[in-house]
Amino acid sequence: MKVATIVGARPQFIKMAPVSRELRKHFDEIVIHTGQHYDYEMNKIFFEQLNIPEPDYYLGVGSGSHGYQTGGMLQGIEEVLIKERPDLVLVYGDTNSTLAGALASVKLHIRIAHVEAGLRSFDKRMPEEINRVLTDHISDYLFAPTETAVKNLHKEGIKDGVYLTGDVMYDALLYNIKIAREKSRILDELGLRSKEYMLATVHRAENTDNQKNLESIIDAFIESNELIVFPAHPRTRKYLKTYGLMEKIEKATNILLIPPVGYLDMLVIEENARKILTDSGGVQKEAYFLKVPCITLRERTEWVETVEDGWNILVGANKSEIRRAIKEFEPSGETYSYKFGDGKASMKIARILSEQLDR
Numbered sequence: 001m002k003v004a005t006i007v008g009a010r011p012q013f014i015k016m017a018p019v020s021r022e023l024r025k026h027f028d029e030i031v032i033h034t035g036q037h038y039d040y041e042m043n044k045i046f047f048e049q050l051n052i053p054e055p056d057y058y059l060g061v062g063s064g065s066h067g068y069q070t071g072g073m074l075q076g077i078e079e080v081l082i083k084e085r086p087d088l089v090l091v092y093g094d095t096n097s098t099l100a101g102a103l104a105s106v107k108l109h110i111r112i113a114h115v116e117a118g119l120r121s122f123d124k125r126m127p128e129e130i131n132r133v134l135t136d137h138i139s140d141y142l143f144a145p146t147e148t149a150v151k152n153l154h155k156e157g158i159k160d161g162v163y164l165t166g167d168v169m170y171d172a173l174l175y176n177i178k179i180a181r182e183k184s185r186i187l188d189e190l191g192l193r194s195k196e197y198m199l200a201t202v203h204r205a206e207n208t209d210n211q212k213n214l215e216s217i218i219d220a221f222i223e224s225n226e227l228i229v230f231p232a233h234p235r236t237r238k239y240l241k242t243y244g245l246m247e248k249i250e251k252a253t254n255i256l257l258i259p260p261v262g263y264l265d266m267l268v269i270e271e272n273a274r275k276i277l278t279d280s281g282g283v284q285k286e287a288y289f290l291k292v293p294c295i296t297l298r299e300r301t302e303w304v305e306t307v308e309d310g311w312n313i314l315v316g317a318n319k320s321e322i323r324r325a326i327k328e329f330e331p332s333g334e335t336y337s338y339k340f341g342d343g344k345a346s347m348k349i350a351r352i353l354s355e356q357l358d359r
């Protein structure tokens, strides 16, 4: 049996690492990389650090508008699928690579498994929400990380093929955190001391492509006077330059703007941060797993459990709310009631697929 895994963006490399390890015990796997992310620190560093198998196909689609990017991927993936004829296609998360992979497969009548199915922010202005909803509705096997995700799918009438497995990012974190603590020297390299700094990541279109929002976020960071380490996504760096915000950041003595870091360094920076400011989906979850208070620079989140449990607060791009949360937000207690699985989601996914496809 042959499975084709389709990935293209940073969080997908992290998600596929534990799943691929398990899948290869049951299947022949081929990896198709769309080329959505291509800079060394957005791409290759993850394959090297996490021992992910090299892609069998690299489509090199690169950056562009949604139509250009998704269309290019669709064409490239279709060609590979026609040649390889896998028994199943596996897609992850909610990026344009996810949707293109699923769409190419369904038209060729190839079964689709979606890892991280059922997530909803209920905000259709976010490209990720469109990608998730459409992918879920054409998938045959839907691997939901949480109870909430299962309920979301049921409400949309999707009942067959839904499995509650837990979250593969939790698997990845459990597997790598000890390695990260041993190997990473990032705190020394950056001159950071545990719990004496905050971490920020910003890359979502609603924040970066909107000058008012990005400026308000940066002003809040600068005015907080807290030491904030800020590994900037290339998209964000581009817009910081476009909006003339780079000079402001360079002048500010409390903002440490650095290139994106590898996963092991990221885990260490996250674990030792006093608070995390982010619009990332994955980083919100990792903050929760590591018990670091999270301030989410969005109006809505698909990871509602982290908010319900008091470890995450939604502040959008509002300067005074961000500043207030930096100063005052503390988790409401020791509650830690939501489960993202038991660290064996990847094993369950591989087992379910091997049972189902053998039939």
Ligand code: UD1
Binding pocket: 009, 010, 011, 036, 037, 038, 039, 042, 063, 064, 094, 095, 096, 097, 127, 128, 203, 204, 205, 234, 235, 236, 238, 281
């Ligand atoms: C994509 C996903 C987003 C996910 C994020 C993970 C979509 C619609 N968005 O957003 O859901 O959270 O990945 O990081 O799929 N760029 C580079 N080098 C790279 C990659 C990107 O310079 O290696 C720059 C380019 O200017 C590009 C911009 O970043 O135009 C945006 O990249 P793109 O892949 O389109 O979207 P992301 O913002 O990365």
Ligand code: UDP
Binding pocket: 010, 011, 014, 201, 231, 259, 260, 261, 262, 263, 264, 266, 267, 279, 280, 281, 282, 283, 286
């Ligand atoms: N990440 C990383 N280095 C960074 C920023 C993020 O390794 O400089 C990791 C992070 O730990 C998490 C994943 O990338 O595992 C999240 O991806 P991202 O924020 O790009 O996308 P999202 O989760 O929002 O889709």
